[in-house]
Amino acid sequence: MAFSKVVIVSLLVSLLLLNLVEAADETVSGNVAQGSTYGKIDCGGSCAARCRLSSRPRLCKRACGTCCERCNCVPPGTAGNQEVCPCYAKMTTHGGKRKCP
Template sequence: MAAISKSSRAVIVSLLLVSLLVFNLVEADEKVNTNPGPEQSSLLKKIDCGAACSARCRLSSRPHLCKRACGTCCQRCSCVPPGTAGNQEACPCYASLTTHGGRRKCP
């Protein structure tokens, strides 16, 4: 068996790594570009978080802090419970987000 030079080995290893990288990128692109099923399409609806959070936080004693926290929660969940407080059951995702300290994140 003929000996393969170090530079040839490096080229072969580089080609293998590049091909694996391309394969992973193509696979990831296919996962992102697949059409969501009917059960997922309702989860992907976008709402106007600014307006929803303004309405939710209009009576807050700290409206800027409330709107910032609400906006973060709204972006993650695409949902804001109706009213200025409570009604957490209307948006379970929004209600389930917590801080590192275990307190409810969303107003």
């Protein structure tokens, strides 16, 4: 009887640890720098967050969407932080201005 209780408790502890490891793995993969090779990011959501304070949100989202599709990266925040996404920061228009908001 005592042996079966030990087996059941150790099985439950093992399942709990496995669940914690999987949760930690999902958290780490969700926090991987945007633009990684782990998959495409949600450009619509990222650009909506980036452009939410823009005076021209539709134009901002369109430009941001183009940059995001090409670079698979959108800097955090509503402005600045360009160093997080070098590809995003280097894109320019034909006139030499920064393309990405």
